[in-house]
Amino acid sequence: MKARQGDWVQIHIILLKPSERAERAPEDTKLVPLELRVKGFINHDAKIGEQVTITTHTGRQLSGKLIAVNPAYGHDFGQPVPELLTIGRELRALLEDEGESS
């Protein structure tokens, strides 16, 4: 996939290799790099995987590996949760069943 100059893109930067992680980081965290993802407008045409420079919303120039062009957010509402679906009905029944409280 290609990005054209001016496209809204996401880049990826490895800030710290596992060997450079802070001493106080938990053991599992020390096994993986510290990564940064950031979006902006690409300064030049490029292909996914290439090193590129972007201009962010604040006007800063940041360089990293191009990982997505016009990336989707991807988060959603998930699936309805059966364990929650009946709660409203149960509570209404509870409030009605016992009549007026004393």
Added chain:
Amino acid sequence: MKDASYLAIMARRNEIMKRSVGIDYDRFEIPPLAFDYEGMMEETGYSLNEVYTIQREAGVGNTPLLELRHLTKLAQRLAPPGKGARIFIKDEAANPSGSFKDRRASVSVYHAQVKGYEGVVTATSGNYGAAVASQAAQRGLKCIIVQEAFDSHGLGQPEIVEKGRACEAYGAEVLQLTIGPELFTTFLNVLDETGYFNASLYTPFSVAGIETLGHELVTQLSGQEGQEPNVVVVAHAGGGNVTGTARGMRKAGCQAKIVAASVDLSGLHMASDSDFNRKSFTTAHTGFGVPFAINPDRADVPRNAARSLRYMDRYVTMTQGEVFYVTEALAQLEGMERGAAGNTSLAAALVLAQEMARDQIVVVQETEYTGAGKHPSAQLTLARQMGIEIRRGDPAENIPGKAIVIPQHPEQIKVKDIDLTSLKRSYIKNAIARLRNPRELTDECILFLAEETRSDREFVRQTIDSLLTVEEK
């Protein structure tokens, strides 16, 4: 070019902080461990009236205070005869970016503008990012948000991804990191490079911004019901919400009990890559609430203006399953779909109301917006994907990161008290840890520790004595 390596940045930490916050914290220090808290709040913050003016201009605050009639009725059904206080909620979701965090951001961003900063930076994965971005957009300042958003597999916590989206919607640059304590270095680097204002959650500006919330809820309730609240429940994480709300209530002359409430995430490590997506709550949880209570100065400023142990009368925890249940109940019984983290204090209030007389009032002091990523269905879908068991049952069987148990019946919802005396001891232990001669503390420092822990000199002296005796053995 400046040296941006870890050690170089950390060595210049104080210099960067001073320039980016504009407060000379050294001025308030009382060696070896105390500082003039009230002096700092008065001299560097804003008065209640100034904050009201700033917030009115920014469209922040003056949110509705609503009575939750059906949840009150439910509490009365579950309570012993004569018990079941009325439950009110402050609908903070009505703020411009959807949470009470707009109050904190409004003062910080105003201050940044007045002091001539070109932009603002903040390190937050929560609603505060959207709040700062929204206020910065209003004032035409640039904005950078530093988030902890993804695990090492690139899987984003949906609530944080949503907050990142909101920040970008307000025109902010969002730096999305994987997990780890080095976020702070990245944050310092950005401050150093840009010269922007550090819109920390923990400055006197941020805490002063919340005082209106406490003040408003007291004056609104007096106006609507002709009485003061008896208990105010506050969702607790970094301590700002408890501190600012309590200070505002006192400025309104109200001495109601302050109950802090957090979601219990005990056992999950906050900086662990593998635990990151096993949490269904990103804030108002014990992973922040406890460490910030016993060591407030672990924040991103030299002295934290949020000092929750000074203000809380009680600290309770709720399980994730209980909060999801109450979130559903709020939607189904009251017609209000609101974010789960803000409903932590509502879950606690439903229980506390059952301990209180019917003519009393408990106020839940915030709601937050909900939506894609934030909704219980988004969080529970991720939880299932992570192999976490979700079932109806007794919430006492809830295990953070392993099982989310949704109550079968509302009578199963309970609060679990955290022992405040033990937190106070831990606070004192942290405070004296670096001292050479803890037994020779000046009276001024003893008094400071007493104020910090809302105790007295006797408690502080006895605690120090017992801590040192244990150590010497």
